[in-house]
Amino acid sequence: MTRYALVTGASSGIGLAMAEALARRGRNLILVSRHRDMLESIALEFTQRFGVEVLFRACDLGEPLRLSGFLLELEEGERQIDLLVNCAGIGNSGPFLAQEWAQEQDLLDLNVLALTRLCHTVGNLMAVQGGGQILNVASIMGFQPGPWMSTYAASKAYVLHFSEGLREELKKTGVKISVLCPGPTRTSFFRTAQLNADKFTDDKTMTAEEIALYTVRALDKNRAIIIPGRRNRFLAQLPRLTGRWMARKIWGSILKSRTSA
Structure with a gap:
C-alpha cells in the first residue's frame, strides 16, 4: 500500500518547506491548505521535480464542519498516512482586550482544536x-508567557505540552510524536500577525527551508522537542x-514595542 505524508498549512512558510524537504526524499504527499490554486501549482511542481505522487485538499481546518468532513475522508479512505505534519496555524498581536473575539476564536480553533482533532483521528489510524x-x-513562544501575543503564545504552549504528553502515551502503539519549536523565521507570519518583521529578523534569522532541513533530520532521530538554531535554544531556556x-517583563517589553500598530 502506498504511504503518504500529510502536511497541513502546506501552501506557504514552514509547511511548504517541510513538504518540499519530504518530496526531495521521495515521500508521497497529501497537502492541505485553504488556497486551492497554490496547492495545485505546488503539487504539479513537486510531481515534475521529484517524481512523487502529490495529492491535495483545499480545506479551512479552522472551520469545524469542514474539518469534520476532511477527517471523515481520511477515516473512510484507503490511503495510508505514516507521517502527519501539523503546520497550519495563525497568529495575532496587540492588547488582548482590543482584539475582535472572532479573530481570537479563529486562532484557537486552528492552532489548538484542529491540531488536536487531527492528532486524534490520524493517531488512531496510525x-x-x-x-x-x-x-x-x-x-519558542510556547516556553514562556507572551504579553501582547498572549493567545498565540498560550496556543503554542498547549501544542508543546500536548505533544510531550502524547509522546509518552503512544509509545507502545508505535506512533512517534515530536514537536517543532522554531524561533522567528523568514516567512509571511509577521505580516499576518501584524508584527514588524524588520524588528524581529536579521541576517542570522533562519529561513523556512533551513528549519525544514533541520527538522527532517531530527525526525529521523525521533527527537521529542526540535528547536532549530542555537539562539532559539537559548531563548527557549530564558524563563529558567x-x-x-522576569521573562514576562522581558517578552512583554519586546512584543509591545514590535507590533506593527
Whole structure:
C-alpha cells in the first residue's frame, strides 16, 4: 500500500518547506491548505521535480464542519498516512482586550482544536496500522508567557505540552510524536500577525527551508522537542535563567514595542 505524508498549512512558510524537504526524499504527499490554486501549482511542481505522487485538499481546518468532513475522508479512505505534519496555524498581536473575539476564536480553533482533532483521528489510524509519526509545530513562544501575543503564545504552549504528553502515551502503539519549536523565521507570519518583521529578523534569522532541513533530520532521530538554531535554544531556556516573572517583563517589553500598530 502506498504511504503518504500529510502536511497541513502546506501552501506557504514552514509547511511548504517541510513538504518540499519530504518530496526531495521521495515521500508521497497529501497537502492541505485553504488556497486551492497554490496547492495545485505546488503539487504539479513537486510531481515534475521529484517524481512523487502529490495529492491535495483545499480545506479551512479552522472551520469545524469542514474539518469534520476532511477527517471523515481520511477515516473512510484507503490511503495510508505514516507521517502527519501539523503546520497550519495563525497568529495575532496587540492588547488582548482590543482584539475582535472572532479573530481570537479563529486562532484557537486552528492552532489548538484542529491540531488536536487531527492528532486524534490520524493517531488512531496510525495505531491500527502499527505505527507512524506525528510532528506538531509549536514555537519558542510556547516556553514562556507572551504579553501582547498572549493567545498565540498560550496556543503554542498547549501544542508543546500536548505533544510531550502524547509522546509518552503512544509509545507502545508505535506512533512517534515530536514537536517543532522554531524561533522567528523568514516567512509571511509577521505580516499576518501584524508584527514588524524588520524588528524581529536579521541576517542570522533562519529561513523556512533551513528549519525544514533541520527538522527532517531530527525526525529521523525521533527527537521529542526540535528547536532549530542555537539562539532559539537559548531563548527557549530564558524563563529558567531569569525566572518566569522576569521573562514576562522581558517578552512583554519586546512584543509591545514590535507590533506593527
